[in-house]
Amino acid sequence: LSRHLVQHHRDKGRVDHDHKWSTFGVVMNTVQKDNYQALRITNSNSKAWNIKMLGEGSADAGGPFRDSISNLTEELYSKCLPLLIPTQNNKNSHGWHRDCYTIDPSSTRESHFEMYKFLGALMGMAFRSGTVIDLKFPPIIWKQLSGDTLTMDDLKGTDIYAVQAIQSLKENKSKFPKEEFEMGIDLTFTTQLSNGDTVPICEGGEDRPVCYEDVEEYCDLVLQTRFGECRRQINKIKEGFEAIFPVGLLGLLSWKEIETRVRGPDEIRTVPICEG
Known part of the structure; x- marks a missing residue:
C-alpha cells in the first residue's frame, strides 16, 4: 500500500x-x-x-x-x-x-x-x-x-428535523379545521432522504398533494421510506x-x-x- x-x-x-x-x-x-x-x-x-x-x-x-x-x-x-x-x-x-x-x-x-x-x-x-x-x-x-423494530426515536437520532416536521404536521391537524389546515400547507407525498434527495413515498407521490385526511397515511409512509432507504x-x-x-x-x-x-x-x- x-x-x-x-x-x-x-x-x-x-x-x-x-x-x-x-x-x-x-x-x-x-x-x-x-x-x-x-x-x-x-x-x-x-x-x-x-x-x-x-x-x-x-x-x-x-x-x-x-x-x-x-x-x-x-x-x-x-x-x-x-x-x-x-x-x-x-x-x-x-x-x-x-x-x-x-x-x-x-x-x-x-x-x-x-x-x-x-x-x-x-x-x-x-x-x-x-x-x-x-x-x-x-x-x-x-x-x-x-x-x-425501528421507531420514530430512531429517525430522531439521525434526522431530528424530519421528526419535528412529522410532529408539527400532526399537531396542526389537531389544531385547525380542514380548510385552514389545507390552506396552510403545500406538501406532496414525497420525503427527503439522508443524502438530501427528494423521493416519492408512494406511486405518483410527487403529484399527490397531502390533504387533511391524508396526514396519518403520509406520516406512516414517510417513516416507512426513511426506515427502508438503505435496505x-x-x-x-x-x-x-x-x-x-x-x-x-x-x-x-x-x-x-x-x-x-x-x-x-x-x-x-x-x-x-x-x-x-
Whole structure:
C-alpha cells in the first residue's frame, strides 16, 4: 500500500468508486478471496492480513495492520469513499448523535454493494475477534443488524428535523379545521432522504398533494421510506457479516451490545493500582 498515492488521489478530490486505490479498496482486494475467510480471526492479537507500506520501510509485526484499520476507518468518514455520509443531525449540529455517519442511499453501483459487503465482513471480524473498528453509526443502523423494530426515536437520532416536521404536521391537524389546515400547507407525498434527495413515498407521490385526511397515511409512509432507504446496502453489510459470524445469532444481543463488540466500550474503566 502506498499511502503517498492514496493521499495524492484524495488531494485531487477523487472518489474510489471501484475499490482500486484507497486503503479500504486495497485491503478489500487482498482479503476478498474465499468470501473473506481470512477475516475469521478469533482474538485481537491476530492479523487478518499482512500489509507493507511502500516507501516507509515497514515490516508488518502488527503496527501496519492496525494502522491500515485506522486509515480505512478514517476514509469511510471522508469523501474518498462513497459509502457513508454525515447524518442530518451531524450536518446541522443539532439533535442526538451529532458525530454519527449513516449509509448513503444513492450508493447503488454493483461495486458499491461489494464494498458494503466488505464493510460487513470487517464488522464481523471486529465482533468475533475484539479488533476494535470505530464505526460511528447511529442506533438506526445497529438496530437493523440486531433485528430490532425501528421507531420514530430512531429517525430522531439521525434526522431530528424530519421528526419535528412529522410532529408539527400532526399537531396542526389537531389544531385547525380542514380548510385552514389545507390552506396552510403545500406538501406532496414525497420525503427527503439522508443524502438530501427528494423521493416519492408512494406511486405518483410527487403529484399527490397531502390533504387533511391524508396526514396519518403520509406520516406512516414517510417513516416507512426513511426506515427502508438503505435496505439494500444493509442487506449487503449483513451478507458480509454472515461470512464471519452468523447474523442470526445477533438477535440474542441488544443493538448496544453489538455496537460495543464492534466499536469497543464508550467509556474505559480505570482502577487504582494501589490503595491510598
